[in-house]
Amino acid sequence: MEQILNIIGGGMAGSEAAWQAAQMGVRVVIHEMRPKVATFAHRTGNLAEMVCSNSFRSDDSEQNAVGLLHWEMGAADGIIMQIARAHRLPAGGALAVDRDTFAEDVTARILAHPLICVSYEEITELPTEGHWIIATGPLTSGSLAASIRTATGADALAFFDAIAPIVYAESVDMSVAWMQSRYDKGDTEEEQTAYMNCPMTKAQYEAFIDALLTAEKTEFHEGETAGYFDGCLPIEVMAERGRETLRFGPMKPVGLTNPHNPLKPYAVVQLRRDNKLGTLYNIVGFQTKMKYGAQISVFKMIPGLQDASFARLGGIHRNTFINSPTLLDDQMRLKSRPNIRFAGQITGVEGYVESSAMGLLAGRMAAAEILGRDLPPPPADTAMGALITHITGGAEAKTFQPMNVNFGLFPPIDAKGGRRGRKDRYKAYTDRAKEAFTAWLS
Numbered sequence: 001m002e003q004i005l006n007i008i009g010g011g012m013a014g015s016e017a018a019w020q021a022a023q024m025g026v027r028v029v030i031h032e033m034r035p036k037v038a039t040f041a042h043r044t045g046n047l048a049e050m051v052c053s054n055s056f057r058s059d060d061s062e063q064n065a066v067g068l069l070h071w072e073m074g075a076a077d078g079i080i081m082q083i084a085r086a087h088r089l090p091a092g093g094a095l096a097v098d099r100d101t102f103a104e105d106v107t108a109r110i111l112a113h114p115l116i117c118v119s120y121e122e123i124t125e126l127p128t129e130g131h132w133i134i135a136t137g138p139l140t141s142g143s144l145a146a147s148i149r150t151a152t153g154a155d156a157l158a159f160f161d162a163i164a165p166i167v168y169a170e171s172v173d174m175s176v177a178w179m180q181s182r183y184d185k186g187d188t189e190e191e192q193t194a195y196m197n198c199p200m201t202k203a204q205y206e207a208f209i210d211a212l213l214t215a216e217k218t219e220f221h222e223g224e225t226a227g228y229f230d231g232c233l234p235i236e237v238m239a240e241r242g243r244e245t246l247r248f249g250p251m252k253p254v255g256l257t258n259p260h261n262p263l264k265p266y267a268v269v270q271l272r273r274d275n276k277l278g279t280l281y282n283i284v285g286f287q288t289k290m291k292y293g294a295q296i297s298v299f300k301m302i303p304g305l306q307d308a309s310f311a312r313l314g315g316i317h318r319n320t321f322i323n324s325p326t327l328l329d330d331q332m333r334l335k336s337r338p339n340i341r342f343a344g345q346i347t348g349v350e351g352y353v354e355s356s357a358m359g360l361l362a363g364r365m366a367a368a369e370i371l372g373r374d375l376p377p378p379p380a381d382t383a384m385g386a387l388i389t390h391i392t393g394g395a396e397a398k399t400f401q402p403m404n405v406n407f408g409l410f411p412p413i414d415a416k417g418g419r420r421g422r423k424d425r426y427k428a429y430t431d432r433a434k435e436a437f438t439a440w441l442s
């Protein structure tokens with residue numbers, strides 16, 4: 001009997017997954033709740049609606065990891081990229097589109113595909129039988145989210161992200177910062193390199209608090225709950241509660257010895273390793289609603305981070321996502337129920353491009369399984385491979401938060417050849433990725 005692939009959610013990931021599977025010859029049903037059931041952010045009943053910005057970000061496939069992802073999606077016959085390019089608006093190096101004609105065109109192409117049908121309904125329970133991809137995104141409906149939570153455990157599904165900024169390890173000035181776990185906990189090399197510490201004098205701390213209090217902040221989107229949990233208060237809110245709150249919270253200077261200066265620091269900012277490669281570190285407890293420009297100038301005031309490059313900046317959003325590093329295998333299947341795959345933003349990637357890319361992989365993998373073929377994930381030195389490796393095992397499960405694609409997720413390229421300039425290095429990453437992705441596709 002013909003096996004059908006069911007996809008819940010016809011957003012960026014679900015549309016791309018459906019297209020890929022159907023192009024491989026598999027019949028697909030997309031179950032999409034809009035327009036019958038609305039979300040606070042979507043405005044139409046179209047598939048692949050862009051809920052906020054109309055940009056797919058940088059289109060530079062030589063110097064930018066998102067641009068590289070565009071390239072890989074194009075090489076893999078991705079429908080989102082194909083149609084984005086057809087509806088492109090002038091936007092310098094970015095790929096911006098006319099959001100309405102883009103989504104209308106995706107919808108028309110999907111509906112016209114002979115192997116895809118769209119069923120406009122909300123799915124309220126995690127299905128038990130058949131091949132399924134859950135691609136319901138950051139605004140997964142409440143009943144389905146509750147059912148996922150029952151199947152995976154309460155700790156494995158989050159409704160908000162609380163993203164602390166992430167810096168590239170190589171951009172931290174280690175003549176100021178140092179590696180040490182509080183109270184020297186842990187014997188292994190992995191544990192000893194788990195934290196970097198940046199010391200502050202009293203004057204530096206006071207100036208930092210002033211900057212936090214006056215920095216420009218972002219508001220929650222209309223309809224998003226503005227209440228955040230006490231466990232993940234934005235740092236600027238902690239500072240508002242008292243100038244000393246941070247010094248007795250995430251910036252406490254205890255259990256640490258600065259090897260560069262015998263004077264005890266007044267406060268310490270800690271960075272915690274964010275991936276197994278050790279290329280990325282997040283600033284502990286620094287989730288924030290400051291605007292991106294403000295974050296960069298405020299965080300560069302931290303001694304040791306004056307020249308920091310940020311792999312991603314902080315934020316707090318309404319965002320339903322699962323703890324993929326513990327729940328999913330490298331085929332994006334739920335380990336406890338392998339007939340179900342997850343794709344898109346609910347897997348803990350973030351953004352239109354990353355979500356579509358994870359849809360592309362899930363669609364191909366599900367179709368391959370139905371057709372009785374093996375499809376290994378792309379190698380970790382491609383943009384798609386780096387992302388799927390990160391979410392299904394490369395990220396620290398305990399502190400897992402959504403991630404954009406960035407070169408910090410790729411295996412480092414400079415192991416032998418000595419230091420290169422940034423442009424050269426990024427070009428080397430993208431050249432290596434294109435070669436590996438082309439080989440994977442064939």
Ligand SMILES: Cc1cc2nc3c(=O)[nH]c(=O)nc-3n(C[C@H](O)[C@H](O)[C@H](O)COP(=O)(O)OP(=O)(O)OC[C@H]3O[C@@H](n4cnc5c(N)ncnc54)[C@H](O)[C@@H]3O)c2cc1C
Nearest residue numbers: 009011012013033052053123136137141344345351352355
């Ligand atoms: C307020 C807001 C602003 C954002 N701004 C940006 C931005 O500026 N740039 C950017 O790159 N990303 C932004 N994002 C993230 C972006 O929306 C996602 O990265 C992307 O849309 C995720 O794709 P997806 O397919 O995983 O989810 P979506 O595109 O959201 O698609 C999920 C689909 O599932 C449907 N669905 C949900 N539950 C059910 C159910 N139970 N049954 C059936 N259907 C269901 C929804 O209606 C939706 O169509 C924003 C997100 C939000 C919430």
